[in-house]
Amino acid sequence: MTTSDWRDCRACPRLVDFLTTVREKYPDYHAAPVAAFGDENPWLLVIGLAPGLHGANRTGRPFTGDYAGVLLYQTLYDFGLASAPVSQDTADGLQLRGCRITNAVKCVPPANKPERAEIRRCNPYLTQELAVLAKHASLLALGRVAHDAVLMALQLPLSAYPFAHDARHELPGGQYLYDSYHCSRYNTQTGRLTPAMFAAVFARLTADRAAQVASIQTGSIHV
Ligand code: SF4
Numbered sequence: 001m002t003t004s005d006w007r008d009c010r011a012c013p014r015l016v017d018f019l020t021t022v023r024e025k026y027p028d029y030h031a032a033p034v035a036a037f038g039d040e041n042p043w044l045l046v047i048g049l050a051p052g053l054h055g056a057n058r059t060g061r062p063f064t065g066d067y068a069g070v071l072l073y074q075t076l077y078d079f080g081l082a083s084a085p086v087s088q089d090t091a092d093g094l095q096l097r098g099c100r101i102t103n104a105v106k107c108v109p110p111a112n113k114p115e116r117a118e119i120r121r122c123n124p125y126l127t128q129e130l131a132v133l134a135k136h137a138s139l140l141a142l143g144r145v146a147h148d149a150v151l152m153a154l155q156l157p158l159s160a161y162p163f164a165h166d167a168r169h170e171l172p173g174g175q176y177l178y179d180s181y182h183c184s185r186y187n188t189q190t191g192r193l194t195p196a197m198f199a200a201v202f203a204r205l206t207a208d209r210a211a212q213v214a215s216i217q218t219g220s221i222h223v
Contacts, residue, residue, distance in 0.1 A: 006033040006035055006106055006125065007032055007033060009033055009107075011121045011122075012117075012121055014110075014115070014118070015105075015107040015114075015118060016107075018107075018109070018110050019032065019107060019108065022057065022108065026058070029057060029058045030056075030058060030059060030060035031057060031058075032060075032107075033106035033107050034051040034057065034060060034061070034062055034106055034107075035106070036062065036100055036101060037062050037064075037096070037100065037101050037102075038099050039096050039098055039100050041134065042098055042133070042137060043098045043099075043134065043136070043137050043138060043209060044081070044098060044137065044140060044205065044209070045100050045101075045102065045129065045133060045139050045140070046072070046099065046102070046140045046142065047102055047103065047104055047126070047139060047140065047141050047142065047146040047149065048062060048063060048068075048102070048103045048142045048143070048146055048182065049103060049143055049145050049146055049182060050103050050104065050105035050106075050107070050109050050112065050114050051106070051108040052065075052066045052068050052108065052112065053066075053108050053112075054066050055067075055069065056103070056108075057107075057108035059089045060090050061087060061089070061090050062101045063087065063101060063183075064088070064090075065088075065089065066185075067184075067185040067188075068182075068183060068184050069087050070086075070188075071193075071198055072142075073085060073086055073087045073094075074195075075195070075198050075202055076096065076099060076202075078199065080097065081096060081097055081098060081099040082094065082095070082096050082097065083095040083096075100129075102126070103146075104122065104123075104126060104145055104146045104149035105118055105119055105122045105149075106122055106125060107122075114145070119148075119149055120152070123149060123152050123153050126150070126153045127153040127154075130150070130153050135173070136175065136216070137175065138175065138205055138208070138209065139175065139176070139177045139178065140179075140180065140201070140205060141163070141177060141178070141180070142180055142181075142182045142183060143180075143181060146182075147161075147163040147177070147179050150177060151177075154171065156171065161177065163179050164179055165179060165181045165197070165201075166178075166179065166180065166200065166204070168204065168208075176205070176208060178201060178204070178205050180193070180197075180198060180201045181193040
């Protein structure tokens with residue numbers, strides 16, 4: 001599979017059927033697999049769950065067009081990783097700096113819940129996205145499904161890297177995998193994930209990145 005296959009992928013019958021229904025109901029929606037967005041050579045890859053029906057599935061950009069992206073893009077902007085605090089649509093000129101955003105599952109699932117077989121079928125695309133990252137790029141998984149999908153893509157055992165909010169896992173090869181609760185409307189409105197909690201995750205990973213860059217510059221680690 002190559003990323004150019006994404007738009008034509010029909011590997012998940014349930015999701016293909018759902019997209020057909022969505023297209024009929026909302027003819028102006030993107031309603032197709034949603035590709036990653038952001039820096040082509042990022043030091044940080046953010047991995048979400050799947051496109052939201054009226055968000056990424058509508059606009060064609062991850063975490064864009066619904067509530068799920070509000071806290072994410074604001075936080076990226078606050079930490080200098082985005083050129084603006086809001087992602088509106090694919091024509092808004094927004095640029096990410098050093099950061100790229102993708103999803104574990106590229107097609108919108110009914111009720112926001114991909115099945116295990118769908119996560120597995122879509123995993124080769126995530127594997128490709130991870131394979132082209134720089135050696136010391138970091139990963140941020142938003143939620144347990146994304147966390148588990150990253151480990152599946154890297155062929156690492158789930159038991160060795162348990163998901164926990166604000167956890168940092170050092171992976172073989174020296175990459176870091178950071179975890180956060182997903183920045184969904186439910187999590188942010190119930191207080192399970194507050195802006196301060198999310199900012200703390202980004203504070204840690206950007207501080208780690210600054211230390212890493214310093215180490216690279218002094219030659220103590222090699223890219
Ligand atoms: S979820 Fe992934 S594997 Fe399934 S149809 Fe969409 S792009 Fe293909």
